[in-house]
Amino acid sequence: MKCCACGAEKCDLVYHYPAPAITSLSTILEVDTRVYICSACGHMQSADLPDVQKFYDTEYQISLTSEDADQLYDVVDGVPVYRTQYQAGLILDFVDLPKGAAVLDYGAAKAKSLFRLRERRPDISPHVFDVSEDYRSYWQEWVPKEQQSTYSAPAGWNGRFDLITAHFVLEHVREPVEIFSDIARLLSPTGRFFFSVPDVLGNPADMIVVDHLNHFTQTSLPVALDRAGMKIERIDTSRLRGAFVVVAVFKEVGEKAALSAPAEVDLQIQSLKKCCDAWHAAEKFVADAQSGSAGKKVAIYGAGVYGTFVYARIRNNGGAVCFVDRNPHVHGRDHLGVPVVPPEALSSDIGILYVALNPAIARKAMADLGLDQRKGLELVYLS
Ligand SMILES: [Zn+2]
Numbered sequence: 001m002k003c004c005a006c007g008a009e010k011c012d013l014v015y016h017y018p019a020p021a022i023t024s025l026s027t028i029l030e031v032d033t034r035v036y037i038c039s040a041c042g043h044m045q046s047a048d049l050p051d052v053q054k055f056y057d058t059e060y061q062i063s064l065t066s067e068d069a070d071q072l073y074d075v076v077d078g079v080p081v082y083r084t085q086y087q088a089g090l091i092l093d094f095v096d097l098p099k100g101a102a103v104l105d106y107g108a109a110k111a112k113s114l115f116r117l118r119e120r121r122p123d124i125s126p127h128v129f130d131v132s133e134d135y136r137s138y139w140q141e142w143v144p145k146e147q148q149s150t151y152s153a154p155a156g157w158n159g160r161f162d163l164i165t166a167h168f169v170l171e172h173v174r175e176p177v178e179i180f181s182d183i184a185r186l187l188s189p190t191g192r193f194f195f196s197v198p199d200v201l202g203n204p205a206d207m208i209v210v211d212h213l214n215h216f217t218q219t220s221l222p223v224a225l226d227r228a229g230m231k232i233e234r235i236d237t238s239r240l241r242g243a244f245v246v247v248a249v250f251k252e253v254g255e256k257a258a259l260s261a262p263a264e265v266d267l268q269i270q271s272l273k274k275c276c277d278a279w280h281a282a283e284k285f286v287a288d289a290q291s292g293s294a295g296k297k298v299a300i301y302g303a304g305v306y307g308t309f310v311y312a313r314i315r316n317n318g319g320a321v322c323f324v325d326r327n328p329h330v331h332g333r334d335h336l337g338v339p340v341v342p343p344e345a346l347s348s349d350i351g352i353l354y355v356a357l358n359p360a361i362a363r364k365a366m367a368d369l370g371l372d373q374r375k376g377l378e379l380v381y382l383s
Pocket of ligand 1: 007
């Protein structure tokens, strides 16, 4: 398989799990999961989805069903902070936006981050672009019609933008360098390209979701940008949980690329391989628990990607009677046809609880709820 960051034919298969697979929206797809690492640049990538174009045009409607579905990022002094609000603040922290700046949200979806940015900077001129028509109704109130575009951004926009943003877009595309080049086409010579992508080492769940075709790394990001004539001005791994926040600009004429040394790439590859090993270990924990669970009632703590991962692996062996989750938005709803309940509603006849959370926080979360002390309840961790 060809590396879609550096273009080398040096990708090795490092993880394979037979169907079913998990998507980033916590749904199940009947395809195998295959993950590769490029030995030349340290990029990690996943196999193609059967029909990736159709998946995004019609099936991938993130947060479309409810206005409240904007993901909660944090609670500060009791006040909820939504992801799009937080992203708008990050843009202003990272980029010095000129007055009246032309701003394009590339792969905008509902363009809520741009909407929030405009609330704080009413002088900007907002533009949106997406590969789907689904979001037109969300734009029409506040983005002038001639500043909206779908499927392909018009040639009239070439070199126009002071700022182009792409929030969690690049991990979904098969040819990220083509997207970087398209963004370079649209960016003004002094413009800034601000984007975020998952950091698989900070968020291991990113590795197994099959609609994330790219898992960018510290070593592959500069290579992919360089092929589009850009370089990293600033990269941050701490401000957005489990993600890279990157500001890129054009390289100077004749400027050499600042790429990672081979030893750095090797270190990167070792870390990525540890992530694969951790997922194999998680599969084994689930398989072992199943063989000892005959006759016991089973529940899964966490109705997100980790919970879906566990469910997909135990569904043919009795499945689970419920998901348990702290997020009030999902209580009273079904996930994969199974009810979601709050922790305090976990029935006492449950014998096995799979703790389907990021392993970095799983044990503390159970201790905080006292579930690790509950009599007759066996906790199964993924690490
Ligand atoms: Zn590569």
